[in-house]
Each structure stands twice: as structure tokens, then as C-alpha cells.
Amino acid sequence: MAERKSRRRGEELERAILDAAWAELLESGYAALTIDAVAARAGTSKPVIYRRWAGRAELVLAAWRQHLPVRPMAPDTGDLRGDLLALFRLIARRAEGMMSETIAGVMGEAFRHPEVAQLLRERLRSAPLGGALSKILARAADRGELPPVDLPARVTRIPIDLIRNEAILGGAPVTDATISELVDDVYLPLLRGLAAG
Amino acid sequence: MAERKSRRRGEELERAILDAAWAELLESGYAALTIDAVAARAGTSKPVIYRRWAGRAELVLAAWRQHLPVRPMAPDTGDLRGDLLALFRLIARRAEGMMSETIAGVMGEAFRHPEVAQLLRERLRSAPLGGALSKILARAADRGELPPVDLPARVTRIPIDLIRNEAILGGAPVTDATISELVDDVYLPLLRGLAAG
């Protein structure tokens, strides 16, 4: 639109590119995102992008990084099941839109580019959930709903894994019915089993 | 190599194409599979393929269909944990090689092609695991290791989902250590929780 008066560089330019990439993601999704389109939207050109990132996956991961959601607060509904339902719903809402498609797309590329695999793993593992979960469990223990448990890291990741699965394979937004199933048939029993064992 | 003496048609031709596609999958993986390569390997040409399948994903799903693994036998090691470990290992072995990469690739396309999503879902849901699992659980109940449980369908799918997750995100073959973790930290507690509840 506005004439470009000056050349951007460094940080400023980089942010412009990442914003453009994010906008393209929202608008077209991962599969349809092209480097050319991002360059055009950012008002720059391909080489500028390729000088910074090795390919689409790296670019998208970087854009994603800048738009990371804030750390979730632990819901407090008064009972364990309610808290879990709320937490799962929160995760499901975040998996909506182009997120699942993007993750699936990046997963596909991860096989051909180990660095991408590494980045993706870090991104998905750093899921800021542990805090919320342990708060929920601590409160449940206080109320006497569940003996105190110390969750293995893997179990902390399960909610996100479960919902990602649903979101990617379901092809439709994760419904409340599905969320209830995940909580009642899987996660609550799992917690009870861990607490009892 | 050999001169083509006669034109193949119908079933014969179709099988030749699907075999070629499968071979390409094994050799190059999903992302690098091209219709041209499949046509060349099958000794035919692209239009012949496009007359039958709408695209790469459909072709690959069809090829996969023809090479479905046989129904797994329920391992019988004498105790529940051993059986589960064996079963998980079996699943992990099947997720090795190009299978995970293929699934990830098809997942990516599923978002743009609902029919593909549908086919993929059917393929993954029809997992021939329910039988083995309930046999294992029945035996565990006989031995008194676990009260009898009736697994919700979702819980039946969990082992495959867990391992697929590992295989896709791990970027490396699923190790025995990981399998033990999945069994000890997740699936056994889950079963106990279900049996107790």
C-alpha cells in the first residue's frame, strides 16, 4: 500500500516476515503457504527469507514461536473432573483453526529434516501445562478427591497428545462430547490408577 | 527391462500400479513419492494412474490397503505386564520404517481433502487390536491380576495412538525404554484405574 520509504533490516525486517508468515498461516494454512506469498505480503523478496531460514518448516516454526500462547491458568471449578474438563477444553480451543493442520504439516517435513524434527519436539514438549496440571492435582488432593500423585512427564503430556490426535484425525473441531470421553474414559482413570499404584 | 509383450488391464494393471507405489513408498517414503515415479516403475504412464485415483494420498492409501499386516496374535507371556510389553513392541515394529512418515504425510493432506481424511480415519480405526487386547485382559482376569474390565473403544486405540505419537515425534525408532515407560507409566495405571472404577 504505502510506498516503502526505507529499507528495513535486522529485527524489524525479521518481525515483518514472521508476521507475514503467521498471517499466511491463518489465511491459507500450512500446506498452501508459499515462500513467495510470505515475501510478497511482507513487502520483501525470497532471498531475504532464504538467508534466514532454511525452508518453510523453519520459517513457520519461527513464526509460531513469536505467537506462542500465554501460559494457561489452572482452571478452578471446585472439583477434579470439572477442572480437567476445563483444561481439556482450553487445549482443544488452542488446537483449533490452523494449528493442527500446521502441526501435521510440519510433522511431515520433520522426517526429511532432522533439525525441524528437533525444533518441533521442543515446541511440543515445552507445553506449558505441567504447572496447571499439578495445581489441579494439588487442589484435588487437598479436597481428598485423590491421593497425592507425582505425574511422570509423559503423563503430563498425555492431554495434549490426546487432543492433538483428535484434532488431526477427527477433521472437525473437538466436541465437548469427545472431551468428556477423554476425561472420563482415559485421563481420570489414569490418574486414579497412578494414585492407587 | 523386459519388453512389454502385452497390455495389462483391469485388476492386473491395478495391482502392478499398487505394487509399484508400495515399492516407492518403501524406497523413498511418502514425501518423495511422485506419480511419475510410480508410473515409470509400474511400466505405465501417469494418465492411467489419474484415471483411477485422485492423487497421491488416495493412491498410497490404496497401496497400503493391499499390504495390510495380518491380524496380530495376542502374545501370551504369562503375566499382564509382559503381554502388554510384547503387544506394544509389536505395534512399535509396525510403526517403523516408512509407515510413520507415510501416516504423517497423509495426515497433512487430509486437511485439504476430506475424502482422504475419511479413508485415513477408517484405516487407523480399523486397527485389528481389540481382539488381542481383550484376550490379554481376559487372561489377566483369569489369573486374578486385574478385575475384569470392558474397555471403551477409545481405550483400545490408546496403545496405537501412543506409539504413533512416539514414532512420529521421536524421529527415531521407538526404544524398549520408551515402550516400558508407556506401559508402566500410562497403560497399566490406566487399566488399573478402569478396573477399580
Next chain:
DNA sequence: CACAATAAGAAACGAAGCGTATCTAGGGAG
């Protein structure tokens, strides 16, 4: 202040792969 180093941006490239259209000729059905 001048000038050298750096990096942005434009343009164009060859290589792939896509999916389609057009044509020919093989071989089964009647």
C-alpha cells in the same frame, strides 16, 4: 565526512512435479 562493508531487494533462472489434453494403437466383446 567519505568510503568500504553489508545486506535488502528485484529479477530471472532451471529443475521438479503437478494434473490435463491429445493422440495411437492393442485387444476384448459382439
Next chain:
DNA sequence: CTCCCTAGATACGCTTCGTTTCTTATTGTG
């Protein structure tokens, strides 16, 4: 024996990729 379906060959236009080449704005160094 003829007709018709369709296998198979070829080639097209298109898109995207990732790179190369070149010009020129900007920075910061002396």
C-alpha cells in the same frame, strides 16, 4: 471381422522451489 474401450506415450501450461546475479540503500568505521 469390426468396433470400442482404454492403455500407454508424449507433451503441455502451471506452480513452486531454491538459487544466482546484480543493483543500491544503509550502516558504521576510519
